[in-house]
Amino acid sequence: MDTTAERWAMLEPHTQHVGPDDDRARPAVLLFHAAGGRAHLPLYAEAAKAAGIRAFIIDSFGARGWSRAFALATVCTGVRLRGWARAGDVMAAIQGLSQRPDVDGSRLGLAGWSHGGWAIMEALSAPRExxxxxxxxxxxAADLSGVKAVxxxxxxxxxxxxGRFRPWRHCPKTLAVIAARDHLTTVRNAERVLDVACGHVEIxxxxxxxxxxxxxxTGAGPMRHDQA
Structure with missing residues (x-):
């Protein structure tokens, strides 16, 4: 267990910034990778940069000294760093990055893939008491009021x-992508989880x-890359 500031001190050296080459306080999106691959996140970050938004790719595993092979063997299997624990990374990144002079802390977005999405949902629903x-x-410690999109x-x-059926305590505008042939969940289950997330606020x-x-x-097993 550590403070939010201490967690950010661990994560910051393993956070990649992709954005316009200036010092303007711009909106920012924080990218949280899946338990397996993350090779595609720079493509999303470049899309954000093209829109004039700063993107920050937070490497939760590198910050802990974990290789991809180790993460596949332990995080993918649920042995280490479940979503509720990684939610602390989300909080720390929000707090740390919102204090940068080149980031507009009142206009933040969170983006998460698979395990990263789980961590974001846990962060948004945590009582924090x-x-x-x-x-x-x-x-x-982290102020969620600046998070405007997910x-x-x-x-x-x-x-x-x-905690997937726990209502979110902060409900920003959200887009959720559901894979019809996801081997980890049915579409019905994913829809049910999203139905209770924000109550009257539709996702x-x-x-x-x-x-x-x-x-x-780099898809493997039941996962298939679809370029289109």
């Missing part, structure tokens, strides 16, 4: 996500005819 939540001593790509909403959904991680070029 007691020390120890999200493995943070000060879980309420993008969830095939977020993990399986049985290990025990925009896009169901694609693809597998889990369809946008990732």
């Amino acid at each position: 007691m020390a120890g939540e999200m493995l943070l001593r000060d879980p309420a 993008f969830l790509a095939y977020p993990y909403v399986g049985v290990a996500a025990t 925009e959904r896009w169901t694609v005819d693809g597998t889990h991680a369809f946008d990732e070029p």
Whole structure:
């Protein structure tokens, strides 16, 4: 367990910035990778840059000294760093990046793929009332009011996500991408989770005819890359 500032101190050296080459305080999107691949995230970051937005790719595993092979063996299997624990990374990144002079902390977006989406959903729904939540001593330190948008790509909403039916306490505008042939969840389950997330605030959904991680070029097993 650590403070939000300490968590950010761990993450910051492993955070990649992609954005316009200036010092203007611009909107920013924080990208949280999946438990497996992350090779495609720079493509999303470049799209944000082209729109005049700063993008920050936060490497939760590199910050912990974990290789991709180690993450596949432990995080993908649910042994290490479940979504509720990684939610602390989300909070720390929000707090740390919103303090940068080249970031407009009142206009932030969160983007998460699979495990990264799980972490974001846990962060948005956490009570943040007691020390120890999200493995943070000060879980309420980060100000979520600046988070105006969320993008969830095939977020993990399986049985290990025990808090998946917990309503969000902060409900920004959200787009959720559901993979019709996701081996980790049915479309019905994903829809049910999204139905309770924000109550009266409807979450925009896009169901694609693809597998889990369809946008990732290094797909394996039941996951198939779909360039289109």
